[in-house]
Amino acid sequence: MGGSYEIKYDISDFERGLGELINRLEQRQPLMRELAAAMHDAVEENFAQQGRPARAGWSPRYVRTRQGGKILQKRGRLVSSISEYHDNDSATVGTNVVYARIHQEGGTITIPARSQRAYYKQHKDGSVGNRFVKKSKSNFSQWNTIGENKITIPACPFLHLTESDVDGMENTAQNYLQRVIDG
Known part of the structure; x- marks a missing residue:
């Protein structure tokens, strides 16, 4: 009796499964939508808490003169202008309000x-x-x-993620990957 005995693994099932996994991973819009929503929630929390960490550089007198004692929320235009966008490869949160940059980064305004x-x-x-x-x-x-006079505005970075926000987003991404792997 001749012949050979062997154990053989056919990789075609593995390649098919891997191809399906890659296809699912290439469709990342649901993840990006979740991440954009998480960033939007974080920015709204920054407004609600007047900063995380708390905003510095504002005099107590100035804060008392603000409507309801809230910095950045005189009329609510800036906070209501925050919008989110996502596509397959990115998640973005921002605003198109002209004066947002001076609040985010701080600076000096010269009034002629x-x-x-x-x-x-x-x-x-x-x-x-x-x-x-x-x-x-x-x-x-x-x-x-x-x-002429100058007004100095301290930075109030409202487009900011705290460490716990970033940790939450990383958990969201890990959970999404696990769901994709589990099929």
């Missing part, structure tokens, strides 16, 4: 010298009050020249 009409209330004795009033309440106005 200018002339403008100011409205006052003139009393019956001829004296003029030293407070501005609305034009409709005024009976006296004059042109004033205001010199």
Whole structure:
């Protein structure tokens, strides 16, 4: 009796399974959608907590003058402008509000010298009050020249992820990969 005895592994099943896995991994839009949503939630939390870590550089007096004591939320335009985008290869969160950059990075704004009409209330004795009033309440106005001035705005990075945000996103990605592998 002749012949040979062998154990043979046919790789075609493995290659087919690997090909299916690669195809599933190439469709990453669901993962990118989850990551964009997680980043959006993190940015909204930054606004809610006035920064994580807390924003520095704002005087307590300034914070008290803000509506509800909230920095960056006078009218809510900036926070409501945050939008998310995702495609197969990226997840993005951002804003197109023009003044967002100065809040994110900080900086100095130079307001040029200018002339403008100011409205006052003139009393019956001829004296003029030293407070501005609305034009409709005024009976006296004059042109004033205001010199150049600078306003320094500390950085308030609202487009920021904390370490725990990043950890959560890494867990989201790992869970997604496990779901893909498990089929």
